[in-house]
Amino acid sequence: MLLTTHTPLPGLRLADDQVARLSRAAGTRIEAQDGLLWVTQDGELDDTVLAPGESWTVTTQADVVVSAFRGAATMMLRSPAGGRLAASLAR
Numbered sequence: 001m002l003l004t005t006h007t008p009l010p011g012l013r014l015a016d017d018q019v020a021r022l023s024r025a026a027g028t029r030i031e032a033q034d035g036l037l038w039v040t041q042d043g044e045l046d047d048t049v050l051a052p053g054e055s056w057t058v059t060t061q062a063d064v065v066v067s068a069f070r071g072a073a074t075m076m077l078r079s080p081a082g083g084r085l086a087a088s089l090a091r
Contacts, residue, residue, distance in 0.1 A: 033075060
């Protein structure tokens with residue numbers, strides 16, 4: 001499934017080990033609503049794990065992979081004004 005949006009995506013649910021790939025995501029804030037999210041930005045050495053209530057902002061135009069970690073998770077994606085985020089979901 002491919003989603004393209006410039007508005008917040010509330011309650012995007014990922015099943016355990018499901019992956020979302022974000023493109024053109026610079027400035028997008030990823031917010032964990034429940035469960036744990038594992039966030040990897042292409043080209044970066046460090047990954048980030050988000051617990052409920054935590055957020056992380058994409059700093060480059062590199063693709064970002066977000067996966068549910070240790071069970072299902074729900075996230076909110078907030079793109080910057082004028083941004084156009086593309087997200088694809090895979091299992």
